[in-house]
Amino acid sequence: MDILSATFDELSSVFKENSIQGFRASQVYEWLHKHQVLNYDEMTNLPKALREELKEKLPIVCCSPAGKQTASDGTVKMLYSLHDGDYIECVIMKYKYGNTICVSSQVGCKMGCAFCASTLGGFKRCLSAGEMLSQIYLAQKETGERISHVVLMGMGEPLDNFDNVMRFIELLTDEKGQNLSMRNISLSTCGIVPGIEKLLGKRLQLTLSVSLHAPNDEIRSGIMPVNNRYHIGELLDMCRKYTKITSRRISFEYAMLSGVNDSDECADELARRLKGMLCHVNLIPVNKVEESPFTPSSPERVKKFAAILEKSGITVTVRRKLGSDIDASCGQLRRKKNAERGTA
Numbered sequence: 616m617d618i619l620s621a622t623f624d625e626l627s628s629v630f631k632e633n634s635i636q637g638f639r640a641s642q643v644y645e646w647l648h649k650h651q652v653l654n655y656d657e658m659t660n661l662p663k664a665l666r667e668e669l670k671e672k673l674p675i676v677c678c679s680p681a682g683k684q685t686a687s688d689g690t691v692k693m694l695y696s697l698h699d700g701d702y703i704e705c706v707i708m709k710y711k712y713g714n715t716i717c718v719s720s721q722v723g724c725k726m727g728c729a730f731c732a733s734t735l736g737g738f739k740r741c742l743s744a745g746e747m748l749s750q751i752y753l754a755q756k757e758t759g760e761r762i763s764h765v766v767l768m769g770m771g772e773p774l775d776n777f778d779n780v781m782r783f784i785e786l787l788t789d790e791k792g793q794n795l796s797m798r799n800i801s802l803s804t805c806g807i808v809p810g811i812e813k814l815l816g817k818r819l820q821l822t823l824s825v826s827l828h829a830p831n832d833e834i835r836s837g838i839m840p841v842n843n844r845y846h847i848g849e850l851l852d853m854c855r856k857y858t859k860i861t862s863r864r865i866s867f868e869y870a871m872l873s874g875v876n877d878s879d880e881c882a883d884e885l886a887r888r889l890k891g892m893l894c895h896v897n898l899i900p901v902n903k904v905e906e907s908p909f910t911p912s913s914p915e916r917v918k919k920f921a922a923i924l925e926k927s928g929i930t931v932t933v934r935r936k937l938g939s940d941i942d943a944s945c946g947q948l949r950r951k952k953n954a955e956r957g958t959a
Contacts, residue, residue: 618673619647619745620782623791633672639665648792651752653677677749678703680757693754697722697746701739705750705769710935713763718750720780721771726805728826729838730870730901730909733770742771744782751787765795768803768824774810781817797821803868808845808853815857824866824897825854829876830884838875851888858893865894870901871912871920882920886927895930 616629623644630640642660646652653675655666681702682694691707706717724731725738751762765787767773773780780802787795803824804810814823827847829835835842842850854865867889871877889896898921901911912920921931 616673617676617743617745618643618669619653619675619677619748620743620779620786622782622785623789629673633668635665635668643669644791647675648748648786648789651755653749653752676743676745678746678753680753683757691754691758693750693757695750695753699740703742703746703750703770705754707754707758707762710764714758714760715764715766716751716754716762717766717769718747719769719771720747720767720773720776720783724771725775726772727840728805728828730828730872730907732907738771741776741779744779744786747779747783748786751793763795764799764801766801766803766824768801772805772807773802774804774807774814777810777813784819784821801866805839805841806845806850807841808849811850811853811857815860818861820861820863822866823857823863824868825850826870827867827885827896828870828872830881830888834876834881838872847888851892854894855892862893865892867894867896868899869896870899871917872901873910873912873916875909877912877916877920879919879923882923883927886924886929889929890927895932896924898931898933900934 616625618626621629623640626644627637627640630637630643639661643658646658652658655661655669655675658666661669676698678695678697680693681696684692686692689709693705693707695703695705697703701722703719703722705719708715708717719742721741722739723736724733727734751765755762767780784797784800787793787800788797797820801822801824802814803826805826811823811825826839827835827850828839829842829847832842832847835847857863858865869876869885885896898917900914900917901909917933921933924931
């Protein structure tokens with residue numbers, strides 16, 4: 616069993632099968648998910664013999680710290696090593712309302728978005744629920760501060776790892792563990808329509824973020840290969856269905872790429888596409904990625920783009936640019952680490 620990915624009931628059943636007293640399951644579960652202790656040796660209220668037995672039968676599969684960068688604005692980029700020798704990243708961002716962590720759901724990404732560093736090293740595998748949780752648990756230990764908001768917007772496509780992501784959310788919101796509010800979780804997708812429909816069936820009160828990044832098929836297909844499979848019209852139809860059934864507002868992420876998707880015409884077309892939908896647009900001043908041919912839009916262009924959307928009645932926010940003096944874009948730090956060891 617992957618103990619860190621197990622629910623309390625599953626853990627209790629395994630302990631019972633191994634003739635371990637039932638209350639020990641409660642102790643271990645609390646150590647793992649309430650106190651974020653990922654080492655049996657630190658579970659001091661367990662007998663030493665039991666700790667040794669658990670090490671052998673139920674090893675804790677999780678991430679290990681492998682690197683860290685801290686930006687002048689307080690943003691922290693963590694590099695984690697995995698049990699199979701690969702690396703993933705997460706980013707801790709400080710806001711007035713608390714600390715937000717951007718969590719990876721896969722090792723690499725298969726979606727191939729042209730402006731994203733996560734896809735440059737290719738796709739390796741999906742992360743388990745425990746590997747996703749351990750990013751948060753280790754980050755809280757690293758900063759000494761509680762994480763209040765979680766966004767599944769790091770490396771990978773969450774809806775391409777659906778079952779593990781659902782298990783991750785179940786464990787993260789469990790009152791016996793971190794007890795994080797579902798409303799403080801955001802899940803970001805590049806637009807996998809069947810995945811959104813499947814998520815809709817769960818009726819979760821999380822925030823759905825859709826990486827749109829373009830107002831039409833011509834531009835979007837040029838920077839996001841997923842649009843060749845699920846065209847923008849099909850995607851937005853599903854988004855409208857999602858908002859009507861859940862009554863939850865969708866956030867459309869829009870990376871501002873100079874000369875690509877940031878014209879007044881693009882803003883006008885985007886406003887027409889989204890008119891009447893329960894949504895808001897989050898404009899993202901992107902961080903520069905060395906291997907990418909794209910450059911960020913100027914602050915003036917972002918401001919003008921936002922003004923056009925607002926004039927058309929679309930709610931707009933401009934994401935605060937964080938971590939610009941470190942490798943803050945998802946995938947950059949992993950790519951550098953792999954290059955050092957000759958596996959990039």
